[in-house]
Amino acid sequence: MEARKRTDLKSKTGGSLIGDLNRDKYLYLLALPGLLYFLVFKYVPVGGLVIAFQEYSPYFGILHSKWVGFEHYARFFSNNDFWLLLRNTMAINMLNLLFFFPLPIILALLLNELRSTVYKRAIQTIIYIPHFFSWVLIAGLTYLMLSESEGVVNKLIAAAGGQPVGFLTHADYFWGLLTAQSMWKEAGWGTIIFLAAIAGVDPQLYEAAVMDGAGRYRKMWHITLPAIRNVIVILLILRIGSVMDVGFEQVYLxxxxxxxxxxxxxxxxxxxxxxxxxxxxxxxxxxLFKSIVGIVLVVAANKLAKRFGEEGVY
Known part of the structure; x- marks a missing residue:
């Protein structure tokens, strides 16, 4: 019976791409803006990567610019700035990986334990709000708080009899300052994914754990965390893939x-x-070098995750 229905449906739609498009035209129309975005801003620019192997001149264009092969890569890797850039980029990303990445998971676990719906929603709203602040605003707030001459923190230190601290002009504080900014701005927003994953955990598992005498921490460790482990692994793989990227706007400001x-x-x-x-x-x-490194890291991390029995990204 089901096979006959599928055959009838296939005969009505023609069983072809045109038939599928005609049948689901409104769904495809709904997806059209997103498809256009990826086509125009993600796929079309890939053709421009050819200028990485040219001495590109806007006057001659891509077709007539001089080919130089790997000359730019040889120049970049032999430049003393390369190791400085690599050290700074990796250090900032490693700090984010160690301190920022686990924070949304911890917040989601703690929010899941709240019993008051009103209190839970209020806290969620408060920690989500910084996500909508621009980096310009956050940089301005940071200067107002930590400026050596006019910052609120240094005024409190001076009032207590201490010496002002150059939080913004001392190299030892810079990486930690960027990490703290990222944690404050994005940690609350990142909890959305983990809260959604926690919402899919079977409540009967918690009921069975209670019958066995498990407390909140036991349920969190033995039920909640294993249930969202796949989500954590996937996001970790994607995070590793972007290890060569640091928020330009944040660092520049x-x-x-x-x-x-x-x-x-x-x-x-x-x-x-x-x-x-x-x-x-x-x-x-x-x-292009950054993109290649990112792809290699994603593939390697994905294979490593599958070797340990996880689903991975693909």
């Missing part, structure tokens, strides 16, 4: 001459060379 040795990353270097100095081919080569 917080950078100053006193901390440039610890603040300069691949993104700011590309901005200086590509946008300010017009070295389009050189900056494109650096961007």
């Amino acid at each position: 917080m950078m100053n001459g006193a901390v440039s040795q610890v603040a300069d990353v691949f993104d700011t270097y590309v901005y200086r060379n590509g946008v300010q100095q017009g070295q389009f081919s050189y900056s494109t080569a650096i961007g």
Whole structure:
């Protein structure tokens, strides 16, 4: 009976791509803006990566610019700035991986334990709000709080008889400051995914655990965390894949001459060379290098996750 229904439906729609499009035209129309976005901003620009192997000139265009092969890569890897950029980029991302990545998981676990719906929603709203602040606003708030001369924190230190601390001009504080900003801005928003995953846990598992005498922490450790483990692994793999990317806007707004040795990353270097100095081919080569490293890390992390019995990204 079911086979006959499928055959009748296939005969009505023609059983072809045109038939499928005609049958689900409203669904495809709904997906059209997203498809156009990825096509225009993600796939079409891939063709421009060819200038990474050229001495690109806007006057001659891509077709007539001089081919230089891997000259830009040889220049980049032999540059002393490469190791400085690699160190700063990796250090900032490792701090984010160690401190920022687990925070949404912890917040989601704690929020899940709240019994008062009103209190839970109020806390969720409060921790979500910073996500909608621009980095310009957050940088401004940071300066108002931590400025050595006018910052609120340093005024309190001075009032207590201490000496003002150069939080914004001392290299030792810069990486930790960026990590703290990211945690405050995005941790609340990141809990959405984990709360959604926790919502799918079978309540009967908790009831059975209570019957066995398990408390809240036991239920959290033996039921909730294993239930959302796949989500954690997938997000961790994606996070590892973006280890060469640091938020350009955040770093650029917080950078100053006193901390440039610890603040300069691949993104700011590309901005200086590509946008300010017009070295389009050189900056494109650096961007392509970052993308290749990201792909390799995602594939490696995904294979490692599958080796340990996890689902992985694909």
